Amino acid sequence: MTELGGYFGLELRDLGNGVFHNDAISINSARNALDLLLRSIVRPAKMYVPYFCCHVILEPLKRQNVEYEFYSLSDSLLPELSINNVAGNDLLLYPNYFGVCDSQVEEVLRQFGSQRVIIDNTHAFFNRPQESEVSIYSTRKFFGVPDGGFLYPGNHEVVEKIPRDHSINRCEHLLGRTDHSAKHFYGSFKEIDSQFSQLPLASMSKLTESILCSIDFEWVLRKRRNNYEHLHSKLNVANHHNFLSGQFCYPFCNKLAPELRNFLLQHEIYLPRYWPDIDVGKLSPLENSFFEYTLFLPIDQRYGHKEMEYIGDLIMGYLSKHG
Numbered sequence: 465m466t467e468l469g470g471y472f473g474l475e476l477r478d479l480g481n482g483v484f485h486n487d488a489i490s491i492n493s494a495r496n497a498l499d500l501l502l503r504s505i506v507r508p509a510k511m512y513v514p515y516f517c518c519h520v521i522l523e524p525l526k527r528q529n530v531e532y533e534f535y536s537l538s539d540s541l542l543p544e545l546s547i548n549n550v551a552g553n554d555l556l557l558y559p560n561y562f563g564v565c566d567s568q569v570e571e572v573l574r575q576f577g578s579q580r581v582i583i584d585n586t587h588a589f590f591n592r593p594q595e596s597e598v599s600i601y602s603t604r605k606f607f608g609v610p611d612g613g614f615l616y617p618g619n620h621e622v623v624e625k626i627p628r629d630h631s632i633n634r635c636e637h638l639l640g641r642t643d644h645s646a647k648h649f650y651g652s653f654k655e656i657d658s659q660f661s662q663l664p665l666a667s668m669s670k671l672t673e674s675i676l677c678s679i680d681f682e683w684v685l686r687k688r689r690n691n692y693e694h695l696h697s698k699l700n701v702a703n704h705h706n707f708l709s710g711q712f713c714y715p716f717c718n719k720l721a722p723e724l725r726n727f728l729l730q731h732e733i734y735l736p737r738y739w740p741d742i743d744v745g746k747l748s749p750l751e752n753s754f755f756e757y758t759l760f761l762p763i764d765q766r767y768g769h770k771e772m773e774y775i776g777d778l779i780m781g782y783l784s785k786h787g
């Protein structure tokens with residue numbers, strides 16, 4: 465019997481849908497999902513990782529002493545590599561960039577074979593893997609949770625028992641933003657974010673799991689898709705990218721993006737950079753267009769029609785004056 469009575473904990477309603485990826489292994493971050501894969505399931509001779517990616521993904525490779533080599537992306541966002549480059553014992557990591565690369569993911573799996581590929585679905589939480597596909601996920605990129613990740617090990621079996629994490633020290637920015645404002649707790653968010661590099665591999669905490677169990681995933685996905693379509697209908701004419709649907713953010717590419725970023729910041733619209741630590745000199749023209757000239761506009765479940773109209777109108781208004 466669990467503890468009964470006494471004071472209340474955080475009020476969360478279990479909707480009965482589990483954590484969405486109920487068949488996956490629950491971990492405390494995406495990079496630790498990769499760590500578990502490398503240390504207890506597959507040991508590649510070499511791993512091919514995209515140059516254009518979040519470099520924290522290299523942390524598990526370094527920890528597990530796995531040799532790696534960078535690859536560039538072609539104009540269609542596919543690895544500039546052929547199957548002949550990737551030897552039998554090598555693995556290739558391919559991210560579903562900004563959740564708009566479903567067809568590229570299919571092509572990579574077709575070209576290289578699911579045994580040789582790991583799909584990084586950090587930006588595509590709602591994608592479920594095909595059978596035998598190995599994939600990793602990060603929950604805090606989609607929801608207000610302190611941490612969390614998933615690993616689908618494909619045809620491999622994981623026997624290693626891992627301890628459970630506790631998230632209590634990673635909640636300040638979540639609670640703070642709810643009670644105050646985002647800018648008051650941005651420092652706290654950055655501090656907690658930086659601690660993920662040292663986060664020991666563990667399974668998902670009960671707190672993160674309980675928050676996930678309280679989320680109406682269908683509603684979230686519908687909101688995200690609708691918001692994406694809404695922004696696309698308003699901004700498509702000025703967008704040099706043309707991805708018809710998405711679930712993570714709306715990638716808006718325009719030569720005035722650097723100025724627009726500052727303009728939106730003045731209106732307290734905060735946009736992320738993907739990825740700030742990258743050495744720009746090594747980027748291909750397409751990668752550079754994502755790095756320098758693409759704004760990643762929010763489409764998440766916190767927002768609806770009103771916010772999409774507001775962002776769209778601000779951008780189109782700015783472009784009509786300065787474009």
Ligand SMILES: Cc1ncc(COP(=O)(O)O)c(C=O)c1O
Nearest residue numbers: 493494495518521559584586602
């Ligand atoms: C594409 C991508 N993969 C993986 C990660 C790492 O996720 P986590 O912080 O859950 O380890 C990030 C992090 O920002 C990312 O952008």
